[in-house]
Amino acid sequence: MEASKVDLFIMTNGKFFESHHVALIRDKLISTDDAKWSSVQTLQFKDPTFILIISILAGSLGIDRFLIGDTGLGVGKLLTCGGLGIWAIIDWFMIMDATREKNLEKLKIVLA
Amino acid sequence: MTRKDLFLYILLATGCTAGYIWLWVAGDDPNNESTVCLFKNVTSMPCPSCGSTRAVVALAEGDFMGAFQWNPIGFIIALVLVISPLWIASDLLARRRTLPGFIERAENWLQNPWVYAPAIILILANWLWTFSKGL
Numbered sequence: 001m002e003a004s005k006v007d008l009f010i011m012t013n014g015k016f017f018e019s020h021h022v023a024l025i026r027d028k029l030i031s032t033d034d035a036k037w038s039s040v041q042t043l044q045f046k047d048p049t050f051i052l053i054i055s056i057l058a059g060s061l062g063i064d065r066f067l068i069g070d071t072g073l074g075v076g077k078l079l080t081c082g083g084l085g086i087w088a089i090i091d092w093f094m095i096m097d098a099t100r101e102k103n104l105e106k107l108k109i110v111l112a
Numbered sequence: 113m114t115r116k117d118l119f120l121y122i123l124l125a126t127g128c129t130a131g132y133i134w135l136w137v138a139g140d141d142p143n144n145e146s147t148v149c150l151f152k153n154v155t156s157m158p159c160p161s162c163g164s165t166r167a168v169v170a171l172a173e174g175d176f177m178g179a180f181q182w183n184p185i186g187f188i189i190a191l192v193l194v195i196s197p198l199w200i201a202s203d204l205l206a207r208r209r210t211l212p213g214f215i216e217r218a219e220n221w222l223q224n225p226w227v228y229a230p231a232i233i234l235i236l237a238n239w240l241w242t243f244s245k246g247l
Contacts, residue, residue, distance in 0.1 A: 060151045060159060071219040076127065078235070079185055079192075081161045083127070084134060085150035 001037055006030050009040065016045035016103045025107065032111055039110050045103040048096040055095040060088040064095050068102045117212040121203075124196050124211070131193050139169045158247040160239040161185045168193070183247075184238060 006029040014022055029040070046068055055064035060082030065074035082088030091098075151159035167186020170178040179186050199211055222228055 060149070071222045072215050073123075075222070079161055079164070079189055080127075080131075081149045081151065081159045081164075084130070085148045085153075086130075088150050 001029055001032055001034055003030060005037060013045060016047070016100060017107075018097065018100045018104070021100075021104055025104075028111060036111065040107070043106060043110060045106065046099050048099040051099045052092070052096050055088075055091055059091055059095075060085060064091060068095075068099050070098070070102075117209060120212050120215060121200060125200055128193060128197050131189070135165065135168060135172075138165055139172075158239075158242045160235050160242065161189075162242055163245070163247040164189050181245075183242065 006026055009029060010022060010026055017025060032040075051064055051068060054067060058064070060077070062074035062077030062082070065071075065077055077083060077087060077091075080087070083090075147153065147162075149159055149162060151157070152162060161183065163183035164186040167179040167182035167184070168190050170176075170182055171186060171190045179190075196211075203209060203211055222231070
């Protein structure tokens with residue numbers, strides 16, 4: 001793909017990924033075929049800040065984990081009342097990175 | 113073993129240990145009104161799984177009806193508490209990895225709308241019931 005297209009993608013979507021992954025994503029996108037551009041461009045990523053708000057408000061019901069696609073962990077949190085409240089608090093600090101990891105997985109699936 | 117699989121085993125093992133410790137600490141006294149539930153402490157409303165400790169304790173005493181009255185979610189928790197240590201141990205002893213595959217299949221099954229829609233309705237109905245019980 002052209003570098004200008006890739007840089008546009010990085011500029012608009014950089015906040016959805018971990019900072020140490022951005023350089024890797026850029027290299028990967030540049031080496032990817034141009035035909036994948038439209039599917040890459042239309043990908044919807046989860047906003048880590050939005051998920052953090054959900055986690056603070058409804059984290060002990062596991063809604064944050066359900067939203068990013070961690071259904072198993074979501075059920076676990078829901079049934080144990082947010083892991084007796086402890087897991088819910090830990091997730092306030094973990095959920096943004098978890099969301100970014102999930103976004104990367106989503107991008108990897110399209111690029112694979 | 114991938115990092116994700118290892119994480120799953122560690123998470124389940126710690127979760128179970130914490131669950132048994134919690135039962136041991138909070139379970140002996142059925143009239144213990146104190147709670148660590150974040151949701152209940154903040155909103156003073158019961159969360160969907162409030163009462164499940166008492167349900168698991170009732171189950172351990174063989175009181176199935178009482179457990180259902182406290183919170184039916186207690187049955188699921190008791191099942192997980194009994195099965196997962198055995199499953200982890202058998203996977204460790206036989207050097208297999210059947211648990212992560214099972215959890216992945218269960219997650220995919222749960223992402224089917226015909227499964228999760230009734231599940232959400234059941235959880236909500238159960239939640240409304242916990243309100244009327246005044247847990």
